[in-house]
Amino acid sequence: MTPDTLYHLRTFVYLFASVTFVIGLKRMGNPATARGGNLFAAAGMILAIIATIFINVKKNVLADGTIAYIQSQPASIIYILIFVAIALGTVIGWTTAKRVQMTRMPELVSMFNGMGGACAALIGLMEFHHNTGNTGALIAIILGMIIGSVSFSGSVIAYLKLNGTMQKPVRLPSYNIINSVWMLAMFVFGAYMILGGTDSMLLLYLLFAVALAYGILFVIPIGGADMPVVISLLNSFTGLAAAFGGFLYGNKVMLTGGILVGSAGTLLTIVMCKAMNRPLSNVIFGAFGGSTDAGNTTDVxxxxxxxxxxxxxxxxxxxxxxxxxxxxxxxxxxxxxxxxxxxxxxxxxxxxxxxxxxxxxxxxxxxxxxxxxxxxxxxxxxxxxxxxxxxxxxxxxxxxxxxxxxxxxxxxxxxxxxxxxxxxxxxxxxxxxxxxxxxxxxxxxxxxxxxxxxxxxxxxxxxxxxxxxxxxxxxxxxx
Amino acid sequence: MIEQIFEFIGKHEEMIFFILLSVFVGVEVIGGVPTVLHTPLMSGANAIHGVVIVGAIIVMLNLEPDNLTGLILGFLAVVLGTLNVVGGFVVTDRMLEMFKKK
The missing domain is CATH 3.40.50.1220 (TPP-binding domain)
Structure with a gap:
């Protein structure tokens, strides 16, 4: 097949995969069709991954307006590494998911969510230095990295809380102020990385560390009973991080998948909060959890x-x-x-x-x-x-x-x-x-x-x- | 200022429409789901954002074979992305399997 046919074939596969995500999610909302919906989305995902690996064609618009499709052939070592990585991830992911007890599902979901966040963060780390000066790309790279990192470290803490390793909420003195200041500083730092014209990898790694620390600060004060809401929120964060990746590469399947999960996850988070009759802000900023609050003083x-x-x-x-x-x-x-x-x-x-x-x-x-x-x-x-x-x-x-x-x-x-x-x-x-x-x-x-x-x-x-x-x-x- | 915003919208017209409509699709698709299915649904959505692996593969394919740091980070990213996809779908399937009986 010629490079342009291959390119269109890949576009078609991405389109098909995007449709499987939407229909899959829709079908997961009904007990009778849920399992099929999940498998349908999984099939779309596999096709999208195969097309990405095997169709390596770029579309270039030349100065005179004509479009050229350029096929490139990466070194075989790269293909070997990709296949080994996928095989490794499949074996570990499959066996963990199959073996885990039903009671421990929530923490596993949290862990897998963290893996996706980490993946998005690593993409940001790798893409930064050959995009310096390109503000549009940098926005996607830096925001994707920040959100991915927060989702990763936050999910790990949520995992530890759910499996009982971390029992009590950890509340630093005036943690709400510390967290808000930290978050603000993180985004100012991010803005500097985007607009400041720097190409320092050291600063990038520092921002990475700041974002990881924020994820920890964000989740540690929240009580274990609120972890479902937190996981759902971090889930939509990872979706957002994936969407930024899609924006960066102009990749539509990443965009659909990411935004879909981002918006669906946000709505799911709000629905869960409603089920507990508490606003989301209450979950994030506290008033709940194992500390010595007013409720403990009730006369028995x-x-x-x-x-x-x-x-x-x-x-x-x-x-x-x-x-x-x-x-x-x-x-x-x-x-x-x-x-x-x-x-x-x-x-x-x-x-x-x-x-x-x-x-x-x-x-x-x-x-x-x-x-x-x-x-x-x-x-x-x-x-x-x-x-x-x-x-x-x-x-x-x-x-x-x-x-x-x-x-x-x-x-x-x-x-x-x-x-x-x-x-x-x-x-x-x-x-x-x-x-x-x-x-x-x-x-x-x-x-x-x-x-x-x-x-x-x-x-x-x-x-x-x-x-x-x-x-x-x-x-x-x-x- | 307004001109710049208009220019930005004009430049990314297609993308902005795309993103906006996707947001609505996401909200519509989840609306009215029974509480019973919240956990599997969250887990299913979790698997779908594993699509970030596509980005990791793209990074890998564009690496120079002598860029050792890049290869290590890329390898790690693909492993993590695969874990998200495979683990996510398999866990969701296990949860939903239990709803099928009867």
Missing amino acids: KGSIKDMSVSDAAVLLNYSKKVVIVPGYGLAVAQAQHVIHELEMLLEERGVEVKYAIHPVAGRMPGHMNVLLAESNVDYSKLVEMDDINPELEQTDVVLVVGANDVVNPAAKTDPSSPIYGMPILEVDKAKNIIVNKRSMSAGYAGIENLLFYNPKTSMLFGDAKKALSELVNELKTLG
Whole structure:
């Protein structure tokens, strides 16, 4: 094929790939078509990558207006390196993604997002020196590098927070001021790199370091419960960084993919914040998390009532309607299969069982649904918050497993509480409440939960998997 | 000032329309998605921005074979981009696989 045919072929592939991204994302918005949508987008991506590697033609507009298509032949060592790099990335990415437990998905998504950000940052590092003086290209290079770096280091911190390595939010004194000043300085520095006419690689690496540090400063003060929002935000950052790359190369598939994710990710972030009834600024600038805030000083009245496994089994066995509230504790204990067993056992005895899913239960919206679907829980048994709340009054027993903040009545009653205003599952309306928790420690938001002191509440202490297995065994003896 | 802005718009007319419309497409495509699908959707979007790997490959293809720093950074960028793409799509597929039953 002639260079110009090849060039048009590549353009066609890019066009096709862009369409797969849009249709793929659209189909991912519906449970019935979601899986196909993902695979469709993946196919488009593979084609775009193949076309980029094998069709190496540049379009040059000559002085007299004619267009020349120039095919170049890079050294074979470059092709070898590209193939080795892709093979390496595929093997590592594939095995990690296949092996990871469902409960750890959120942190993995965060990690992969960081890889994309780092990739964008490296492109900026490499492209800088042969574009000095070209303001348009420099804007794309510098902004792409800054945003990519922030996304990378921020995602790594989010990863560490989600897997429990970094437990408490780290708050420097007046961290909001430090962060704002740092961000401002970073963009002024960036503007200098674009407009100042410098070609210093040392300064470029310094800016790289400043951006990495900003990503860390940005995420460390944010509480673990808000990590889903942060990941979604960083996800759209990486999209933006990819779009800047597309702008730099005039590459339309990078532009579509990047902008699509940038805008969709921003919207998704806002939707998530709405689900928690908090503005995005509140997430970023704080007022939430494990520090000693106002909510901790709430006077606790009443006492905790302990319950034995056999009492719990009897109570459940003779109920008409049971609602299970799963939380992150369930995920950590890997108790999703046991809870399904418990549910089936109760259903056999004629008890109606449903699951109440809070929009932010777990570490990501929809996390609980994925987890319970894994253990074959019927999709129709998972009821969203707004639909289950009116039913709770007629519920005999609510079984809370490893959930805390999403059932905390302080969100409705205590205006001084940091979670005040967040919609919750109103489990205190039910006739009986059984709470399974590992210990009396506060939830991810670090707030005391008055539900535990409610006279209707009984506590079933212990690891979720262990406690539920005992409950299942106890129920079998009752049968 | 206004003239400069007009000139910029005129010069990048095609690109600006393209970007603007893509933003709307992104917003439209996500609108009204049930909460249940937020995690897989975020993960799917995460895989799609892995398209940044195309940029990394372009950098590699334009490198001189004796530019050692460039080759190392480029190699690293391609590995990271591949991780984003492959890991992203595979994780999303695993999540969505669970919605298919029944």
